[in-house]
Amino acid sequence: MAKRAGAVKPLNEPAQVSVRTDQGGLPVAVQLVTVIPTLSRRGQSRPRGANSSQSKWLKVSQIEDIYEVDELWWRGKEQEIQRLYFDLRLDNSRKVTVYRDLINDIWFRQAD
Amino acid sequence: MTPWFSAADFRQEGSVRDRDERQIACVLVPNLHWQLAVSDDEALRDSPVVVASGRTSKPQRTVVDLSPGLTGVVAGMALDQALSRNSEAVLVEADFPAAETLNEKVLTALETAVPDVEEADLGIAYVDIGGVQLLYGDNTRVVQAISRAVSETFDLDIRIGIGPSKWLAYIAAMRSKPRTAYRLTTQAERFLKGLPVTVLPIEPKTISRMQEFGLSRLGDIGNKPRGAMHSQFGADGATAWDLANGIDQSPLVPRRTQETVSEYLEFPDSTVNLLNITTGIESLLSRAYARPLLRNRHARKCELQAQVFENAPWVMDVVFKEPAGSKSDALFAVKGKLDSTTIPGPLEDLRVTLSGLTGEQQRQESMWLEIKRQTDLSDSLSQLEQRIGEPPPIYRVQTLKPTSKVPEWRSALVQLSH
Numbered sequence: 161m162a163k164r165a166g167a168v169k170p171l172n173e174p175a176q177v178s179v180r181t182d183q184g185g186l187p188v189a190v191q192l193v194t195v196i197p198t199l200s201r202r203g204q205s206r207p208r209g210a211n212s213s214q215s216k217w218l219k220v221s222q223i224e225d226i227y228e229v230d231e232l233w234w235r236g237k238e239q240e241i242q243r244l245y246f247d248l249r250l251d252n253s254r255k256v257t258v259y260r261d262l263i264n265d266i267w268f269r270q271a272d
Numbered sequence: 273m274t275p276w277f278s279a280a281d282f283r284q285e286g287s288v289r290d291r292d293e294r295q296i297a298c299v300l301v302p303n304l305h306w307q308l309a310v311s312d313d314e315a316l317r318d319s320p321v322v323v324a325s326g327r328t329s330k331p332q333r334t335v336v337d338l339s340p341g342l343t344g345v346v347a348g349m350a351l352d353q354a355l356s357r358n359s360e361a362v363l364v365e366a367d368f369p370a371a372e373t374l375n376e377k378v379l380t381a382l383e384t385a386v387p388d389v390e391e392a393d394l395g396i397a398y399v400d401i402g403g404v405q406l407l408y409g410d411n412t413r414v415v416q417a418i419s420r421a422v423s424e425t426f427d428l429d430i431r432i433g434i435g436p437s438k439w440l441a442y443i444a445a446m447r448s449k450p451r452t453a454y455r456l457t458t459q460a461e462r463f464l465k466g467l468p469v470t471v472l473p474i475e476p477k478t479i480s481r482m483q484e485f486g487l488s489r490l491g492d493i494g495n496k497p498r499g500a501m502h503s504q505f506g507a508d509g510a511t512a513w514d515l516a517n518g519i520d521q522s523p524l525v526p527r528r529t530q531e532t533v534s535e536y537l538e539f540p541d542s543t544v545n546l547l548n549i550t551t552g553i554e555s556l557l558s559r560a561y562a563r564p565l566l567r568n569r570h571a572r573k574c575e576l577q578a579q580v581f582e583n584a585p586w587v588m589d590v591v592f593k594e595p596a597g598s599k600s601d602a603l604f605a606v607k608g609k610l611d612s613t614t615i616p617g618p619l620e621d622l623r624v625t626l627s628g629l630t631g632e633q634q635r636q637e638s639m640w641l642e643i644k645r646q647t648d649l650s651d652s653l654s655q656l657e658q659r660i661g662e663p664p665p666i667y668r669v670q671t672l673k674p675t676s677k678v679p680e681w682r683s684a685l686v687q688l689s690h
Contacts, residue, residue, distance in 0.1 A: 169667060169685040176503070229677045238498050241678060264503050271677055 172271035179258060179267040180217070187246055189217050190258060190269075222249040229259075237263070245270070295411065297399040297418060297453075298441035299382060300431045301401040304395035305337035305371055307428055309364045320361040324351045324684060336366040348476055365584045369577045369623075378422060378430075379527070386414070386528040390438075397437050400524045415453045433461075439520035446471065462516050463492030472515060474508040481505065482512070490516040533566055534625040535559045542581040542618030546610070549619060553606055556624040557599040564631070570595030572604055572628030574660040581618040587615060591659040595630050602626070628658045653688055663689060 178191040193215045225247035232239045242262040249255055257270040276299040288435040298495045301307065305323040310316050318417060333351040341458040344357040356362060370451025374395050382389045388400040401414045402442065405420035408414045415432055422430055432453040444466065448454035456463065471480050484507065487493050493501065535556040541548065553576065560566060572595050574589045590609050596602040656664040667685035676682050 168687070170507075170680055171669060171683045171685050172680045173506075174680060190588050231678055250624075261503060264500055 167178060169184075174259070174268035174270050177258060177267050177269040179260075185260075186223060187220050187258060187267075188238050189219050190248065190250065190256060191217050192269075197268060210218070218250040218254070220248045222252045223247070224249055243268075294436050295400075295405065296435060296438055297401050297415065298433045298435075298438065298445040299378070299397045300398060300429060300442070300445035301375075301378065301395035301428055302446075303337055303340055303429075304375070305364075305366050306339050308367060308370055308374065309582045311427070316362060316364070318341040320358055321364055322351070322354050322358065322361045323364045323366050324354075325366055330516065346470070346476075358614050367585055367641060369585045369587055374426070377569060378426065378428075381421045381424075381426070382622065383529070385417045389526060390524050391527045392438070396442070398441065398524050400526075401434070412454070419451075433502075437518075437520035438522055439526060440518060443467065443471065460576050461494070464516060464609070465519055467495065472512050474511055478505055478512075487675065530627055531565065531629045532625050532627045533560045533563050533571070533629070534623060536621065536623045538621040539619060542620045544615050544618050546615075549615070549622070550607060550610065552622045553610075553624060554599070554603055556622065557602050557606075557626075558570070560624060560626050561599045561602075566626065568597075568631070570597040570630050571602065571626035572596075572630060572655060573626070574606055576606070576627045576629070577623045578619040579621050579623070580618055583617040584617065585605045586616050589654050589659060593655070595628070628654075649688070663687060 181188040182188050210258055223246055226244075227245050228231060229241065229243045229245060231241040231272045233242075240263060243259040244262055245259040247255070247257050259270060260267050293575065294430075306321055308314075309321060309323060315382060316339075319339070320342050321339040322335055324333050325336050327616055328612040333350055335345060335349045335354045337347060338345050338354075338361075342358065342361065345354045345361075350565050351363075355363070377393075379389055379391055379397055385398045386404050387402060390398040394399055399418065401411070401418075404414050405411060408417055411434060412682055415434070418432060419430070422428070427550045429450045431448040431450065433441045433446070433448055434453060434455040435441035435444050436456075440460060440500070442452040444456040447456075469479050469487060469490060469492075471490075472479060482488075482493070486502075487496075493512050496513065498510060498513045501513040503509075537549065537552055537556060557574075557601050565659060572592055574590045574592070574596075576586075576590070578586045588609065592602065592605050594601075596605060597623065653664060653666065656666075664687045668688055669683050671683050673681050674683075
């Protein structure tokens with residue numbers, strides 16, 4: 161059975177991320193992946209796929225907002241969405257939004 | 273002529289719940305490249321065979337197909353790895369043009385028996401037999417008609433499966449044996465449970481990850497919550513869960529028959545001389561444009577195919593910026609691309625196929641800038657589709673639910689079409 165090119169694709173899909181929390185469950189650090197372009201000796205970019213990635217733990221300097229989203233609860237546990245969102249300011253001044261999937265207990269980063 | 277399929281060869285799994293449920297047949301030509309190789313050289317039938325992609329600019333050759341029953345090798349695997357596991361396997365170059373030509377002939381033969389045929393992949397086609405049952409009488413007669421249409425033209429191992437969805441029809445076809453058909457109904461969950469995850473039509477790396485998690489059977493996946501599968505494996509995980517539970521709502525999309533004009537010649541001697549090759553192309557284009565089908569019409573694409581002496585077949589596609597309505601227009605574009613192409617070896621023959629036939633003779637430009645931009649975009653998409661053979665993966669952002677609490681529901685990517 162072959163895959164067919166889809167006509168509609170999701171946008172800004174969340175990606176799983178590693179988060180360290182304190183005893184209260186609040187995030188204190190987030191691991192982000194940075195793509196580093198690999199340059200040749202002459203300073204020209206190499207073809208796609210030659211880049212390397214680096215994951216780095218960044219401390220949370222401030223939790224700017226916390227809110228919960230509870231959707232599709234009427235469709236049962238299989239389809240229910242229950243998330244606890246955190247708008248974070250990291251110590252490099254970068255802003256990220258992460259959430260904890262309360263049903264599966266997995267952390268995700270919400271795309272911007 | 274006795275049909276190779278009879279009512280006694282019809283196997284069924286599960287029970288029929290509703291006579292009106294959707295009925296789809298999957299026509300499967302298993303190991304198509306291997307079957308092609310065996311038809312050229314019967315001695316290969318009893319040998320372990322690995323069919324590999326030809327020598328290209330890519331650094332690694334991969335396995336395209338293999339002989340039935342060969343273990344330790346799967347399609348898509350690196351050739352080096354496959355041969356290290358089967359040192360006695362015979363290596364055969366994949367003949368993609370011949371495989372595509374054979375596939376096209378099978379699809380055309382199917383369309384003589386049933387109207388709606390979907391070309392899913394090389395060697396896999398889906399047929400909507402729901403309405404056709406009224407024409408032929410019952411499922412058995414429909415399958416007989418399909419098998420007759422194909423078997424009268426080709427001496428191939430063809431399997432037929434029937435189910436209420438494309439997925440179940442495909443699984444049924446995989447289970448069927450030569451000259452039998454198999455039918456799965458909506459109550460076939462028990463049957464699906466024992467199948468390996470390698471049958472799923474998802475990324476191979478996702479399948480490897482699932483196996484690392486201990487999910488080796490569809491039953492292992494079906495027992496997990498759908499949300500957990502989606503969280504861990506993304507969209508592939510959700511798809512796997514649906515299919516493991518026999519859920520497939522994808523519609524059957526009948527293919528659009530494309531008109532083509534094809535001309536062929538054989539060189540007296542194999543040649544790499546560009547002048548000889550260009551002369552051959554010019555001759556073939558002259559013949560093609562003299563055909564009644566191309567009278568007052570234009571072509572958007574030209575495909576060149578040739579058998580290369582002691583090498584894999586050579587294929588070159590030329591998509592015209594403007595539809596070509598004459599030999600000279602087409603030849604100009606082909607020569608331009610040929611100048612920057614390396615012929616891989618002496619050509620033994622040459623085939624020119626013109627497709628994307630259109631009746632356009634003149635263009636009327638719009639004076640409104642926005643409409644002109646949309647027209648230009650539509651033309652570009654059409655040409656790109658001709659070049660790559662499927663709708664181009666170009667999307668625009670479409671706002672769906674701007675006030676949704678779930679951020680990824682607010683917008684989506686919608687594929688552009690011409």
